[in-house]
Amino acid sequence: MNVDDLEELADLHRQEHAAVKTEIRVCTAASCQSSGAQPVLEALTAGCEASEHPGCRVKQVGCMGLCSAGPLVAIAAKDAPLDQAQLYRDVTAADAPEILTSAKTGAPVERLHCPIDMPFFARQQRIVLENSGVVDPNSFKGYVVLGGYRAMVQALTEMTPAEVIAEVTTSALRGRGGGGYPTGLKWSTVAKMPAGQKYVICNADEGDPGAFMDRAILESDPHRVLEGMAIAAYAIGANKGFVYIRAEYPLAVERLKTAIRKAKRAGFIGHHICETEFNFDIEIRLGAGAFVCGEETALMASIEGGRGQPRPRPPYPAESGLWGCPTLINNVETYANIAPIVRDGGDWFAGIGTERSKGTKVFALAGAICNTGLIEVPMGTPLRDIIEDIGGGIPGGKAFKAVQTGGPSGGCIPEAHLDIPVDYDSLKTLGTIMGSGGMIVMDETSSMVEVARFFMEFCMSESCGKCIPCRAGTAQMHGLLDRIVKGEAGAQELALLEELCEVVQATSLCGLGQTAPNPVLSTLRYFRAEYEQRLLDQAA
């Protein structure tokens, strides 16, 4: 099969629904489902069938982003992008008749209207999420109609593995799991290893509290991730892939399983993919609730069936990974970026973003903010724009206090630094990290010392226990923070806490321990007065 054949196939699928002009899209990702999207979907489907409106169909789609306004329903022309849709918020099953009428007549239901030109949507640039909220995540055909698997077929039939890697290198894409390692460099390292058994792993163990980007991508557009993995496997010479995904994400697991099954049946995964010489099989591995398994060496230990404990690097997985074979590990969002890079070229991708951080980044906005949900913005967008424009500011007339980025490995940024552009390097200068993209906004009612204690409690209980600095250090730090919060500690304990931060950071084996002190250090850096207020007055 070549690209023209795929285009023919897409045309064939298009003809199946040739009569359909209008789509009523119901978001059935986890967040909207929790707000009651299922009854809405059922009511609309039943209503649409009963109304005998042949030009209209009801379709379930993935995340449209604005989770706080769910369940969301969009009316759009067939396969039109999200920004050309009429959006309805807080929809209930009782609203179905009105929505169906509006789909027929084109007159909006003012009561439910959610402006698609508000900054939350207008300021976004959707690359990773371009199909999210448009494609039916359970439909292989739907994905092909939207141009899916085109990049894979193009890579397999028109490009050599080296050319694929060159394109990814040109794009300057950096790992979206948080580390920010250049993806092209990682791929070429694995590709250079001697031929033989190699593996591709997709890290979907999104353990950062406050992050749900990977979940939303897998629930909304699972084929996009599979396509990215297949292209990676072709480029590095692997024939076997694993998706390591959290068992806490049952809907994502289910949709991914469906996607793998359908792609296999269509010959887009498996033996002789699209009638080429390339073989690639994908298996799902369920995590079992361990934050440390986000660490690549721990994740591999878990795939091998053991305790998810990291080991020292080198050797890096690129050299000796799963069962000692060269292994490529990338995060969900990284793979989701691959198809557009192959399709539109590395230069196009490199034209977006900042000097050293290219492309877009998906962020999960949560906490004390009006518009919670998922956004995708170009790298370099100022933090203030994200919080005030896109996020709509702080609810309840309260004042902004800090935004926490990067989960338990990150740090808190105060008001004074809000004008910083969001990219890997600028966040580092503030003592925090991009992480996988969780952003939690805190208002004036949050106590930063308590927030630090919360994160330390997290790191303490998630420490795998293998190395002493992390196992004992985090417990000691948590104890000290607890005493400071309760007003039982003095300046001496604070000094001890700071010293421990340095030790744990410098001597821990893996990323969990090395970054565990970050929330303490960053809150101490910007909110030291809050700590000092709680100290016992030694003189008194």
Added chain:
Amino acid sequence: MTMQRARPSLPSNDKRWKLVNATMRRSGYAEHALIEALHSVQDAFGYLDEDAMIFVADSLDLPLSKVFGVATFYHLFMLKPQGRHSCVVCTGTACYIQGAGALIEGLEQRFDVNPGETTEDGALSVMTARCVGACGLAPAVVIDGQVSGKLDSNALNAKLAGQIKGQIREEIAQ
């Protein structure tokens, strides 16, 4: 020619063991199927008891210590039977900021149960999760597998009490 190792017989006539066995057979009883085998035990029986761990260890030809070590390492595996209803309170950052702590305190007061425990009558297990990824709905709880968001303590307690009472009513009707 290699000898096929004899597989242990199923611990009891309970048909659910066949499901567990099928999971292990699918991977050729490979060592790396351990976590999947434990998942399938927990899916079938609700928790991992000693019999189950011995059976899995024998089937995969692993020392029991390794199976126990893996089962206790991961938060998701339960070594005790769970209540008829479960309530998982998300304690991720967004939920923490939006009041997950108050939900847990409320549960402790109303049902006399701490996180990780089951009520004495076996009606309700309360657990905490690190993040269920429903941050937009913080504070989020998962009641019997269904995610609910934006609940305060009173609403959560009322919902759980209703769920438990509903089941008792069904039992009486039968």
